[in-house]
Structure formats: structure tokens, C-alpha cells
Amino acid sequence: MSESKRHEPTAFEFRAASLFDVPALAELAAASFKVPWSGEMIASSLAAKGSAGLCAIYKPSVVEETATKSHGGQAGSVTGALKGALIGRVMADEAEILFLAVAPEFRRRNLGRELLQRQLSRFDAAQIGKVYLEVAQSNEAARRLYQQNGFETVGVRPNYYSAGRDVPENALIMMRRGRFATGSERSSDI
Numbered sequence: 347m348s349e350s351k352r353h354e355p356t357a358f359e360f361r362a363a364s365l366f367d368v369p370a371l372a373e374l375a376a377a378s379f380k381v382p383w384s385g386e387m388i389a390s391s392l393a394a395k396g397s398a399g400l401c402a403i404y405k406p407s408v409v410e411e412t413a414t415k416s417h418g419g420q421a422g423s424v425t426g427a428l429k430g431a432l433i434g435r436v437m438a439d440e441a442e443i444l445f446l447a448v449a450p451e452f453r454r455r456n457l458g459r460e461l462l463q464r465q466l467s468r469f470d471a472a473q474i475g476k477v478y479l480e481v482a483q484s485n486e487a488a489r490r491l492y493q494q495n496g497f498e499t500v501g502v503r504p505n506y507y508s509a510g511r512d513v514p515e516n517a518l519i520m521m522r523r524g525r526f527a528t529g530s531e532r533s534s535d536i
């Protein structure tokens with residue numbers, strides 16, 4: 347079986363993040379951020395009141411037996427692997443996106459967009475009025491993703507990011523207004 351066949355069809359399952367996901371989330375953070383979140387930081391953000399975490403689990407339906415064997419796994423086994431995640435937090439009728447990352451080998455395949463849109467739909471269903479986030483000014487990929495999904499820059503924190511950088515960098519504060527019909531039933535399922 348060819349390498350490309352092994353990765354098709356690609357299937358992702360989306361589910362809520364839990365404390366069991368902390369090691370995989372820390373690994374994803376290490377591959378994604380200049381100053382990665384520690385396991386403790388991730389665990390405390392997931393345990394915090396109002397936490398809203400979403401994971402994308404990769405479940406290829408076709409697994410090359412020999413490839414699995416050569417990696418020491420069980421031949422033919424299909425196990426899910428966490429390849430993307432978003433962690434948000436709801437405070438009354440506002441929310442914040444604290445963490446969004448996609449594993450490097452799965453970037454530019456719409457997974458970041460999917461995670462973001464799923465979480466925004468949940469915020470809308472819960473009638474969250476404003477969603478905020480902070481993003482490094484130079485992070486073109488994330489800024490474009492957020493702009494495409496209704497976020498606009500509403501402020502700047504000068505030299506906000508300094509750890510792990512030679513030169514401190516500004517953080518942009520971005521905000522998206524909730525999209526929901528007024529008077530519709532509020533859902534608590536975020």
C-alpha cells in the first residue's frame with residue numbers, strides 16, 4: 347500500500363477536551379508555540395470554570411500494516427491521535443480563545459478553520475456576545491484565519507510577547523461579535 351493511500355480517507359472526530367488529553371495537548375503546544383504551554387497550564391485551563399475545550403482526533407480508516415508494525419505498534423490497529431485543539435473560556439456573556447493549534451503535518455487542510463468554526467457556533471448557540479483573543483502581530487496564518495471568521499483588531503498590547511523571542515513583539519487583541527438572533531433560546535452547551 348502506498349504512503350498516500352495510507353492517509354486516505356482522512357477522518358477527524360471532534361470531541362470535548364478532557365484532563366486525559368493533557369499529555370497530547372502539551373505535545374501539540376510544544377510543536378506549535380514559541381513558548382509552549384506546560385501540562386500544568388493546560389490542565390488548569392481545562393479545569394477552570396467556563397472552560398470550553400475541543401479536540402480533533404485523527405482516525406485514519408486505512409492503516410498500512412507494515413508501517414504500523416515498523417513503528418512497534420500492533421498490526422492493523424487504528425488508534426485516534428490528537429492533531430488539533432482549541433481551548434476557550436466563557437465568562438458571563440463573553441468568551442476568550444486561549445489556545446488554538448494544529449499539528450504541523452496537518453496544517454493547511456482546513457482543520458484550524460473547522461475547530462474555530464465549531465467553537466464559534468457553540469458560542470453563538472450560547473448567545474455569547476463577544477469573543478476575544480490575542481495573537482502575535484507576525485502570526486500571519488492565525489490572523490488571516492481569524493479575520494476570515496469575523497474577528498477584527500480592537501487593540502494592541504505593545505511588546506507583549508517577550509519570552510522565547512530576541513525582540514519583543516506586539517500582541518493584537520481581536521474580537522468577534524456573536525451571531526445569533528435576539529430572543530432565541532440560550533443553550534448552555536458550549
Ligand SMILES: CC(C)(COP(=O)(O)OP(=O)(O)OC[C@H]1O[C@@H](n2cnc3c(N)ncnc32)[C@H](O)[C@@H]1OP(=O)(O)O)[C@@H](O)C(=O)NCCC(=O)NCCS
Pocket residue numbers: 378379446447448449452453454455456457458459460480481482485486487488490491494
Ligand atoms: C494558525 C493555525 C491553527 C491554522 O491552522 P490550519 O489548520 O493550518 O489552518 P486552515 O488550513 O484551517 O486554514 C484556514 C485559513 O487560515 C489562513 N492560513 C492558515 N495557514 C496559513 C499560512 N501558512 N499562511 C497564510 N494563511 C494561512 C488562511 O486564511 C486559510 O484559509 P485559506 O486556505 O482559504 O486561505 C496553525 O497554523 C497553527 O497551529 N499554528 C501554530 C499555533 C498558532 O499560531 N496558533 C494561533 C495562536 S493565536
